[in-house]
Amino acid sequence: FFGGSGAIMYVAQIFGYYDYIEINSFLTGATSIGIISGAYSTEVFRGAIQSIDKGQFEACHVLGLKKYIYFFKVIMPQMLRLAIPNLSNVWQITLKDTSLISVTGLVEIMRQSYIAAGSTRDPLFFYSFAALLYLMLTYLSMKFINRVEKKYSRGY
Template identity: 40%
Template sequence: MFSLHGYGPSIFEGTILTLEVSLASLFIAIFLGMFGAMAKLSRSLVLSSLAKVYTTVIRGIPDLVLMLLVYFGGQVLINKLAPLAGYTAYIDINPFIAGISTIGFIFGAYMTETFRGAILAVNPGQLEAGYAYGMSGIQVFSRILLPQMVRHALPGFGNNWLVLVKTTALVSIIGLDDMVRKAGMAAGATRKPFTFYVVVAINYLLITTVSIYLLKYLEERYSVGVRRE
């Protein structure tokens, strides 16, 4: 049995913050992914080109580099532009905002490809039938496209979520007190890094295991009535 030397509550607080970062980042990633997928599939050359550049660039740059660029580079840029608007005080970017924005922006590119593939997997004849029946664009999307798209997207979505959760460990390098940073401070104070990083590893494993079972349930839920070959 591990002794956390009184740092248990601190690690727990860090775990809660890790979950908050994960969920907030996921929300941003879903939004950007849906927008990016629709842009890639649109007939607009400008929108499709911008979406292609977005997914290509983001997937080609390491997550750690992007995190540092957004936090430190963004801070420098904002403080250079602020005087132009008449604001002279130093602006310090909130690590939480920087963290979820970066992770959400990164995984928005992966979600774009996941959602694009899911949309293409839906039979276009069903969409045409919806329009022929007199449905509006919103009705066709919500009643025909979205339910089937979710079923096709869930496997890729689940993989992206699991990787996103583990990527949140990067926020510790910009000073956000997630469980990795909390464990690092506890390890430094007690000189027992193995103990605290094992606890962190177990916490991540618990989060991903629960996520896997929830995702499996959703896949089964959205596959009801679907004949498997």
């Protein structure tokens, strides 16, 4: 979260820009969480592609299919079936990691609960409400992911 601004200033100085660069806290948080969850998702997709039988790739090659055709018509449907459960885990991790954005100064659910609990001296209510919001977000996203998983797991 904090090392990026120094690196950006250093790169800017290399190109002759010596003024201070202000970095938006939302952009910082969204970029860092996006990079982290993107790395996890990449590993999920890599594992799903590697678990597909090599005979599928060989059959597409023997049939003379172009790479983009056999990827979208043969490999990707099988990959999605295997990747969706693990992507739901990545989504849950990303949802939990959003509470770490408050370090950058951005006010999110837990930070707002902390501020409200401190000003009213009623922490149980506000932290319970925040927990209920996270539970609701988790529940709704899992219902959606279960529908998508059910759609892609049916046989052809």
